[in-house]
Amino acid sequence: MNLSGRVLDVPALVDLASGHSQHMRALVGFVAARGYSLVTPATALTKAAVVADERGLQELAWAVESASVVVLALDERNAFTIGDAARQAGIRDIVDAHIARAAADRGWPIVTSAEAALKWRTLGLAVQSLP
Numbered sequence: 001m002n003l004s005g006r007v008l009d010v011p012a013l014v015d016l017a018s019g020h021s022q023h024m025r026a027l028v029g030f031v032a033a034r035g036y037s038l039v040t041p042a043t044a045l046t047k048a049a050v051v052a053d054e055r056g057l058q059e060l061a062w063a064v065e066s067a068s069v070v071v072l073a074l075d076e077r078n079a080f081t082i083g084d085a086a087r088q089a090g091i092r093d094i095v096d097a098h099i100a101r102a103a104a105d106r107g108w109p110i111v112t113s114a115e116a117a118l119k120w121r122t123l124g125l126a127v128q129s130l131p
Contacts, residue, residue: 017056
């Protein structure tokens with residue numbers, strides 16, 4: 001199964017950092033071993049890093065440094081596009097807006113928690129829920 005083409009949101013990254021379900025660590029390891037990659041917005045990575053402990057930060061750093069997780073910047077080239085799309089969709093949180101835009105632009109599902117899945121589905125985005 002090709003696991004490239006997934007966008008990781010904050011709950012997925014928090015799960016990766018904490019190892020809570022082990023699913024995300026297994027997914028990232030699988031992707032890394034096969035040369036695939038996943039993407040996450042820099043804003044989501046930052047929000048996950050805020051709640052991660054030292055070991056969790058190391059997990060997040062490894063995923064990014066191994067190129068298993070490609071970080072999408074928020075910069076002058078895409079800030080207004082993301083902001084405009086968020087406004088039109090009624091999204092007021094910049095992290096959610098960045099995640100939604102990344103998934104919508106690529107047509108990729110968002111890997112997320114069961115609790116957050118409804119938020120993304122309401123926006124018409126595909127979801128892959130964590131166990």
